[in-house]
Amino acid sequence: MEYLEFELPIKDLQEQYEKACQIGADSEVDVSNTCKQIEKKLKETKKEIYKNLTPWQRVQLSRHPNRPYTMDYIKAICGDSFLELHGDRNFKDDKAMVGGLGKIGDQSYMFIGQQKGYNTKTRQFRNFGMANPEGYRKALRLMKSAEKFGLPVVTFIDTPGAYPGLEAEERGQGEAIARNIMEMTRLKVPIIVIVIGEGASGGALGIGVGDRVMMLENSWYSVISPENCSSILWRSWDHKEQAAEALNLTAKDAKKLKVIDTIIKEPLGGAHSDREKTFATVSKTIVKVYDELKILSPTDLVKLRMEKYSEMGVFKG
Known part of the structure; x- marks a missing residue:
């Protein structure tokens, strides 16, 4: 541990x-x-x-090396029913973005999320959970498939941001994320979004538009990471704790600002301290939310989703 x-x-x-x-086991001392x-x-x-916990400590917990990642949730929730789907049908298969079909009980879902690695080798293989444009295009392809077959979409957000490399920009990183945001607002099936770890910048928003957006208690969701915010404002990472405080990035802050709908409680000590309990809680939450959304018609789903995001940031004096 x-x-x-x-x-x-x-x-x-x-x-x-x-x-x-x-000592008690090895001797006769009571x-x-x-x-x-x-x-x-x-x-x-x-x-x-x-x-x-301070905001910075929650950021640290969200990055804990033992914290479960997207594939951990999917495998625990779906078991052997999960079928991973690959490729964007344009450039290649992005290993930082995973997705596929899986079942909870008798209901099929399209699961999509960023995947980090467990050690140096797998972190490099997964590009540290930072997706390229083809990752977002793969995600959109899977969402469109889900819409075609009337399946609900579940996305797990856990990324320090979209990959900022030159080649990603050359292949249209901004356009891929913007298109996902636009298409997700009008997708005619329920979309359930859960921030399970880090939710940074456009990398999170690229799969973050949903009918219900939820956060695990010790995850964070913000336009920028505390370290990068500190480096921009103070030209140093030394003020990352102050930046975390100012960014209002915790689940409580996001709920208060109406950026998210629900906070999912974690076991005492974080999601990694009792993984099975965390998986069970997330699974029950997905089923509960889908039961609320499935009674809505596609027209109502899109209408309510549009209204939800249109109201964000509106100030009434």
């Missing part, structure tokens, strides 16, 4: 608890009371730390 800097008090108590239990006291203190410390 890896611990972030602000989680070190938890690590110390966890080690003390394990040592005390080990350490049950000691173990109970440490366990109680451990629970209290966890509650205290995770109840008072």
Whole structure:
């Protein structure tokens, strides 16, 4: 288990608890009371730390190396029913953007999302979750297929941004994202969007237009990352914590600003601390939201979606 800097008090108590239990197991000394006291203190410390997280600490949790990624959710939710689909039918298959057909119960869905890697090799293979234009064009192709067959679309957002390389711009990165935004506003099937980790800039918006937009409790959603914001404003990454505070990027901030509809609770300690519970919660949420949306006609879906986004940012004095 890896611990972030602000989680070190938890690590110390966890080690003390394990040592005390080990002493009891290896000898005849009764350490049950000691173990109970440490366990109680451990629970209290966890509650205290995770109840008072700063925006920057939530950003750190969203990037935790053990945090589940898009394919983890899809495999856990769909099991063997998931069929991955590849390619944009134009240039190539972007490994940073994954998608395909899967089932929850008897209902089929089109799942799409950015995928990061688990180690150096797979991170390079997945381009660190930063999609190229062909990734967004693949996503749009899958959405159009879902529309053709009347299937709901579920997107998982987890990206530090769209790939900013020269070759991506040459192949029309901005146009690909803009087209996705336009096409998603008028897609005639339900679209459920969930920010599971990082939701940065146009890279997130390219698959982020939906009838219901939700965020996991320790994810973030913003026009720019705290580090890049800090480097622009202060010419240094040293002010990233201040930038995170100013950007209003947490799930609570997004809900307050009506950028999202729902916050999905995570287990104490983050999604990685109890992956199975997180997967079950996300699966139930998708089913619940789809049950609300499936009764709407395609015309009503598009109308309500358009109204939802038209009202964003409107100030009434």
